[in-house]
Amino acid sequence: MDVPAVGLGTLGLKESADAAVGKALEVGCRLIDTGEHYGNLELVGAALKRSEVTPFLVLKLSGMPSGEYESVRGRLKVMLGKLGVERADLCLIHWPGLCSWDPADMGPLASPTDFQGQASTWDEFCENIGPAWANMTKLAEEGFVSSIGTSNFYPHHLDELAKRCGGAAPFANEIFIDSINQEIEFVADMQKRGIKVLAYRPVAYKPLPDPVKKLAERFGDGVSPQCVVLAWLLRRGVWPLVKCRGDHIDENLVRSMEIKDKLSDADLEEFKAMELGLRVSPEWFAKIWKTHNQASAVSEEDVQMLVGMGVEEAKARAALEKCGGNLDAAMDAAFAD
Numbered sequence: 001m002d003v004p005a006v007g008l009g010t011l012g013l014k015e016s017a018d019a020a021v022g023k024a025l026e027v028g029c030r031l032i033d034t035g036e037h038y039g040n041l042e043l044v045g046a047a048l049k050r051s052e053v054t055p056f057l058v059l060k061l062s063g064m065p066s067g068e069y070e071s072v073r074g075r076l077k078v079m080l081g082k083l084g085v086e087r088a089d090l091c092l093i094h095w096p097g098l099c100s101w102d103p104a105d106m107g108p109l110a111s112p113t114d115f116q117g118q119a120s121t122w123d124e125f126c127e128n129i130g131p132a133w134a135n136m137t138k139l140a141e142e143g144f145v146s147s148i149g150t151s152n153f154y155p156h157h158l159d160e161l162a163k164r165c166g167g168a169a170p171f172a173n174e175i176f177i178d179s180i181n182q183e184i185e186f187v188a189d190m191q192k193r194g195i196k197v198l199a200y201r202p203v204a205y206k207p208l209p210d211p212v213k214k215l216a217e218r219f220g221d222g223v224s225p226q227c228v229v230l231a232w233l234l235r236r237g238v239w240p241l242v243k244c245r246g247d248h249i250d251e252n253l254v255r256s257m258e259i260k261d262k263l264s265d266a267d268l269e270e271f272k273a274m275e276l277g278l279r280v281s282p283e284w285f286a287k288i289w290k291t292h293n294q295a296s297a298v299s300e301e302d303v304q305m306l307v308g309m310g311v312e313e314a315k316a317r318a319a320l321e322k323c324g325g326n327l328d329a330a331m332d333a334a335f336a337d
Contacts, residue, residue, distance in 0.1 A: 007031030009241035021047035035060040041082035063099030064132035112329035147171035174198035176286035230256035284328035
């Protein structure tokens with residue numbers, strides 16, 4: 001990971017994971033990201049086995065691995081075995097909370113309603129980050145991984161990690177970034193501290209803003225709005241991870257690299273003007289951790305948002321209280337009844 005490049009994210013890739021990873025490696029992708037609960041490790045491994053190149057492999061352990069080290073080591077060895085490799089280049093704590101269920105089960109992470117009640121509190125994070133980081137460190141010491149890092153950690157998480165673990169900092173932190181949730185200051189701070197930044201789901205939510213579409217039209221020659229967003233992240237020194245199949249693999253992984261240096265300073269300023277923040281994004285999982293150290297409270301703005309969607313005010317307030325102020329989970333709960 002010396003020079004920022006687009007990586008292939010495999011969340012959601014099931015039977016197509018084999019072909020997608022194989023095609024990505026064929027067109028020059030050298031960064032593959034997968035997770036313990038993605039359900040595609042054998043398929044990713046089949047593509048790795050066929051390929052003549054060895055990519056930078058990023059694995060994520062579900063939640064904070066703060067239990068017995070032998071158990072954590074066993075989990076990682078199962079992942080490596082399914083992938084058919086002896087070691088990973090980078091292993092991340094997938095989120096700053098515990099995994100109280102089968103770590104290979106995607107079910108509890110399917111929606112905010114499913115995850116409601118599973119998310120660890122801030123106090124639980126503080127109690128468990130030390131043991132979890134110690135286990136991650138042992139995995140590296142024993143040669144199962146080259147580097148260790150985090151995912152979905154925000155400034156309060158990184159500060160607590162450093163405080164409780166002798167100034168420790170992750171090799172990399174993978175967070176949600178897209179064209180309207182840009183994390184400008186947070187990314188710059190991590191980069192100053194030597195933490196590499198990976199961005200998940202950077203082009204997942206459509207439609208992309210009109211200024212992005214106009215930039216793509218200006219470049220012409222079949223450049224897509226998605227390519228422009230990926231190129232913008234590359235210019236910022238961020239490694240974007242994108243899920244793609246078929247012809248989109250060449251488009252996203254190759255064309256974005258070709259146009260990143262064509263973005264002007266004025267283009268970068270235009271991107272900044274698109275910032276709306278995480279609050280308006282559908283990315284509910286990131287929202288949980290962004291406000292992890294804040295006391296949950298029912299926002300009147302959120303109450304009125306649900307009322308505007310046709311939910312009775314009392315029901316809206318009750319749903320938000322039940323879901324700890326999480327709007328996405330409350331929305332699911334309100335409309336599920």
